[in-house]
Amino acid sequence: MIRNIWTIARRDLRAYFTSPIAYIVIAGYMFIMGWMFANILSNFVVENARYTQFNYAKGMSIAEGVIRPLYGNMNVIFLFLVPFITMRLFAEEKKLHTIELLMTSPITLWEMIFGKFLSSMLLVATMLSLTLVYPIILYTTGNPELGPILTSYIGTFLLSGCYLALGLLFSAATENQIIAGAMTFVSGLFFWLISWATQSAGPVWGDVFMYLSLISHFNNFGQGLLNTADVFYYCSFIGIGLFLTHRVLDSFRWR
Amino acid sequence: MIQVSHLTKFYGPRAAVNDLSFDVKKGEIVGFLGPNGAGKSTTMKILTGFMPASEGTATIAGFDVFDQPIEVKRNIGFLPESPPVYPDMQVDDYLSFTARLHQVPQDQITRCVQSVLEKTSLGDVRKRLIGNLSKGYRQRVGLAQALVHNPKVLILDEPTVGLDPKQIIEIRELIKGLAGDHTVILSSHILPEVTATCQRIIVINRGRIVAEDTLEGLTSRMKKGLLYSLIVKNPTQEGIEAIRQIDGINTLTATGAQLLIEIKPHSKEIRDQVVEVAVSKKMGVLEFSAEKISLEEIFLQLTTVEKTESEKAEALTKRGA
Numbered sequence: 001m002i003r004n005i006w007t008i009a010r011r012d013l014r015a016y017f018t019s020p021i022a023y024i025v026i027a028g029y030m031f032i033m034g035w036m037f038a039n040i041l042s043n044f045v046v047e048n049a050r051y052t053q054f055n056y057a058k059g060m061s062i063a064e065g066v067i068r069p070l071y072g073n074m075n076v077i078f079l080f081l082v083p084f085i086t087m088r089l090f091a092e093e094k095k096l097h098t099i100e101l102l103m104t105s106p107i108t109l110w111e112m113i114f115g116k117f118l119s120s121m122l123l124v125a126t127m128l129s130l131t132l133v134y135p136i137i138l139y140t141t142g143n144p145e146l147g148p149i150l151t152s153y154i155g156t157f158l159l160s161g162c163y164l165a166l167g168l169l170f171s172a173a174t175e176n177q178i179i180a181g182a183m184t185f186v187s188g189l190f191f192w193l194i195s196w197a198t199q200s201a202g203p204v205w206g207d208v209f210m211y212l213s214l215i216s217h218f219n220n221f222g223q224g225l226l227n228t229a230d231v232f233y234y235c236s237f238i239g240i241g242l243f244l245t246h247r248v249l250d251s252f253r254w255r
Numbered sequence: 256m257i258q259v260s261h262l263t264k265f266y267g268p269r270a271a272v273n274d275l276s277f278d279v280k281k282g283e284i285v286g287f288l289g290p291n292g293a294g295k296s297t298t299m300k301i302l303t304g305f306m307p308a309s310e311g312t313a314t315i316a317g318f319d320v321f322d323q324p325i326e327v328k329r330n331i332g333f334l335p336e337s338p339p340v341y342p343d344m345q346v347d348d349y350l351s352f353t354a355r356l357h358q359v360p361q362d363q364i365t366r367c368v369q370s371v372l373e374k375t376s377l378g379d380v381r382k383r384l385i386g387n388l389s390k391g392y393r394q395r396v397g398l399a400q401a402l403v404h405n406p407k408v409l410i411l412d413e414p415t416v417g418l419d420p421k422q423i424i425e426i427r428e429l430i431k432g433l434a435g436d437h438t439v440i441l442s443s444h445i446l447p448e449v450t451a452t453c454q455r456i457i458v459i460n461r462g463r464i465v466a467e468d469t470l471e472g473l474t475s476r477m478k479k480g481l482l483y484s485l486i487v488k489n490p491t492q493e494g495i496e497a498i499r500q501i502d503g504i505n506t507l508t509a510t511g512a513q514l515l516i517e518i519k520p521h522s523k524e525i526r527d528q529v530v531e532v533a534v535s536k537k538m539g540v541l542e543f544s545a546e547k548i549s550l551e552e553i554f555l556q557l558t559t560v561e562k563t564e565s566e567k568a569e570a571l572t573k574r575g576a
Contacts, residue, residue: 007355011341018343101339101400104303105356106328253306 004107008115009122012089016123021088025081029127032077037134040069062144068222070134071152075218078124078160079188085123086167087181089116090249094175103253113245117161117168124160128153148224155221158234162214163188165241172248188214256281256408256438257302262311264297264462271297273462275311282435286453287442294462295442296336299412302440303333316407329358332406334414338397342386346377346396349385350403357404367403374429375399390417398426409433411441415448427452482546485514485529488539497532501525515546 016022044065051060093099102112138144163184170183195213198206210216214237217230257279264272272294279285287295301308302315304324312319318326341349350368359367372378375395380388385396394417401409414430415423430452433439443449449456450470458466458473466473487494490512498514499507503525505517518525526543533540 003358004356007352011344011352014348015341015343096339096341097335097337098339098341100300100305100333100335101353102356103305104328104331104333104335105353106325106358107356108325 001111004111005115005118008102008107008112009118012116012119013122015088016085016119021084022123025084025123026127026130029077029081030130033074033131033134036073037070037137040066040073062138062142063148063224066138067144067148067152071156072218072222074131074156075159075215078156078163079185079192082124082160082163082167082188083181083184085120086164086171086184087177088171089120089168090171090245091175091177091180095177109246109249113168113242113249117164117242120164120167121157121161124157124164128157128160145224148222151221151224151226154226155218155230155234158231158238159214159218162191162234162237162241165238165245166191169241169245169248172245256283257313257315257440259298259302259313260311262298262301262313263309264294264301264306265309270462272301272308275459275462275464277457277464277467279438279440281438283455284430284434284439284441284453286449286456287440287459288444288446288449288456289442289459290444293444293459295444295459296412297462298459299333299335299410299440299442303331303410304328305333330406331408331410332357332401332404334397334401334409334411336412336416338393339400340385340393340396342384344385345382346385346388346399347372347381349396350399353400354403357406359404367405371399371403374402376425391419391422394418395422395426398429407438409437409439409441411439413443413445414441415443415445423448483516483518483526483529484542484544484546485516485533485540486512486542487514487533488512488541489537490514491536491538494533494536494538497536498529501528501532504529512541 044060044062047065048060090099093102135144135149166187167180167184170187171177171180173183174180191212191214193213194209195216197209200206201209211233217233220227220230259278260276262272262275263270275294275298277285287298289295297306300306302313302320304320304327307321312321314320315327316330318330320327344352347368350371351364354364354367372381375398377392377395377399380392385393388396394414398411398414401411411430415426418426427448430439430441434454441449441452453470455469456467456473457464485498490509495507495509495514498504498516503519503523505519506515507517508515516529530540530543
């Protein structure tokens with residue numbers, strides 16, 4: 001079971017790093033992250049200086065002024081980058097006919113899906129671990145709270161998992177990588193913006209839209225709160241995405 | 256080793272495979288022969304558990320293809336129509352990966368890969384990217400993939416497609432060498448392929464089995480409609496017409512100096528009559544011989560029953576040329 005999942009995950013992980021995909025995604029990600037970090041930090045310093053100058057209470061904490069905007073914006077970058085990570089996972093196997101190899105090997109569809117999900121999660125984990133340099137920089141000069149940093153990482157990881165599950169689903173549904181990528185981005189963006197309808201949709205549907213929104217569940221993580229409801233939501237989102245992926249792949253066998 | 260009974264597969268309303276039943280014994284090499292679109296690949300995909308059948312059952316190595324797919328898949332090696340290779344992988348990495356997929360124990364992977372590289376003579380390219388290899392090499396990598404875990408049953412869909420003549424001979428020898436230890440089903444629409452490698456031939460057309468026999472059995476079975484070749488010095492139109500008039504002649508096709516004469520099945524002996532007419536018309540008989548029926552003809556006869564007389568003559572002309 002575990003061995004089969006790892007066999008699949010290992011190959012896909014290697015494919016990321018033997019092709020330019022991983023390097024381009026990681027480099028692009030780190031470039032944008034670095035740009036954001038530098039600007040958020042300098043804005044924070046300027047703002048704080050102003051606060052102290054005019055004697056406004058205590059000013060902003062690092063958690064409020066740096067951590068929250070930094071990791072909040074990081075999610076947007078993942079929304080853009082995840083389609084590039086997932087679009088090839090199943091679409092390419094279909095194009096190359098290697099799906100026939102996988103489907104006629106003694107592994108189950110679930111092992112295949114978990115393996116591919118794991119490989120993309122590990123790539124995201126690699127990307128996230130590279131950003132640990134920002135908290136380290138903050139610790140060398142200040143004394144930020146640990147809580148919001150930890151929960152931000154947990155939240156970002158889970159939220160990226162949701163995007164990845166969507167990506168896996170659309171990659172399974174087509175053999176065209178561009179379509180898979182575009183659909184992943186559009187659907188991810190939709191689950192992001194779904195909360196915009198909260199005001200106009202009336203009390204009941206408003207709550208439903210609010211609950212379904214991927215981003216509304218991130219707020220608590222950003223503030224250092226680990227809420228089981230949010231964790232449950234993200235995990236269910238991933239679970240449903242992977243389940244639908246399973247149904248889609250299975251349905252191809254019956255045509 | 257393989258039992259198939261009443262297998263049927265519908266694509267929409269069209270039956271790609273229709274009530275197919277056959278058995279393959281352990282260690283046998285069976286050829287699946289049929290024109291393109293006959294249902295060979297579909298049957299193979301069902302046997303390998305890639306797709307389920309609409310009706311019927313199949314068991315491989317005692318396991319039901321539908322109820323115990325994992326056990327079945329553990330016992331088979333499959334080479335699909337197009338080799339399922341990753342262009343961005345090295346040959347040996349790819350084979351280790353497929354060995355792992357088939358749950359070869361970790362400590363035996365290197366040994367298995369090494370031995371299959373030797374068997375398929377891929378040793379020289381083991382460190383090359385598969386994407387940079389020629390079609391023939393890629394096909395061999397595909398075959399190596401099917402063999403690497405030493406499966407009991409091998410299912411090969413057109414294994415020698417895209418290979419050059421030398422490689423074809425090598426691969427045929429390799430497949431022949433597998434008989435005994437492995438049970439092999441291979442499909443082909445190239446006839447000499449099956450003649451060269453298989454002990455038994457299943458001819459399939461439009462999803463149905465039209466014949467199932469050894470090569471000798473098929474050949475003798477088809478001896479009924481006899482074909483003769485008459486070579487003359489002076490093929491006059493008058494002479495040809497006179498021969499055509501002889502009772503018992505099914506078709507007569509003249510190409511230059513050669514007249515291909517097909518005598519109706521169960522006709523009375525008319526060969527002497529043919530020669531007599533040819534001689535009396537001063538055509539100058541050079542040679543009169545029975546054409547050895549090749550697999551092509553058997554194949555044509557079995558799969559083109561519904562063809563018209565003229566199409567048949569055309570096919571015979573092509574064969575004669």
